[in-house]
Amino acid sequence: MRNAPSVSYLVGRSAFLGGLTVVVGVLGMVAVLLVITYGRLFAGLLLVPVWLAWALAAWRMRSRQVHGRLTWSAKESEWSWSSAAYLHGVGLSRVERVYDLQAWILLRLHNPDGARIWVWAERQRDPVHWDALRRALRAHA
Numbered sequence: 831m832r833n834a835p836s837v838s839y840l841v842g843r844s845a846f847l848g849g850l851t852v853v854v855g856v857l858g859m860v861a862v863l864l865v866i867t868y869g870r871l872f873a874g875l876l877l878v879p880v881w882l883a884w885a886l887a888a889w890r891m892r893s894r895q896v897h898g899r900l901t902w903s904a905k906e907s908e909w910s911w912s913s914a915a916y917l918h919g920v921g922l923s924r925v926e927r928v929y930d931l932q933a934w935i936l937l938r939l940h941n942p943d944g945a946r947i948w949v950w951a952e953r954q955r956d957p958v959h960w961d962a963l964r965r966a967l968r969a970h971a
Contacts, residue, residue: 834966836904837959842897844950846934851888858884896947900925900939902966909970911939911947927967935967 862881866874898913912919920941929936933954939947953960 834902834904834969835962836902837962837966838899838901839951839959839963840897840955841900841937841949841951843892843895844934844952845954846952847950848892851892855885855888896949898949900937900949900951900963902963902970904966907970909939911941925967925970935964937967 858881862874862877865877896913896915898911898916901910901912901919902908903910909922909925910919911922922939923942924940926938926940927935928938928948933952935951937949937951939949941947951963
């Protein structure tokens with residue numbers, strides 16, 4: 831599997847993670863409302879700022895997620911990354927598969943300057959090239 835084909839894939843914000851965050855947020859809000867309604871009012875009111883802090887942190891995390899194009903060049907045997915911050919692209923020293931859920935993959939990209947970029951790759955973005963991306967990640971990550 832050392833000869834994975836060249837592939838270019840859009841990665842970044844995850845619809846899966848966004849949906850999961852919304853579900854967790856709604857469940858947390860329901861839990862707080864249940865504590866206020868059927869439990870202790872004071873304890874429930876103390877949970878409101880905790881839930882608001884979580885919601886703010888989740889929103890900030892979502893708004894700061896980067897997106898761009900991850901490219902494997904079989905000819906040059908190298909990964910590259912292009913995004914709004916790297917318009918002309920930058921070579922990557924390493925691409926790590928941190929968490930692989932088959933249809934979603936959490937990746938950590940390492941550029942030569944030592945910066946790390948966390949991105950999600952999702953099958954639904956480009957199903958035609960998904961298998962080529964997985965082959966390249968498996969062979970050269």
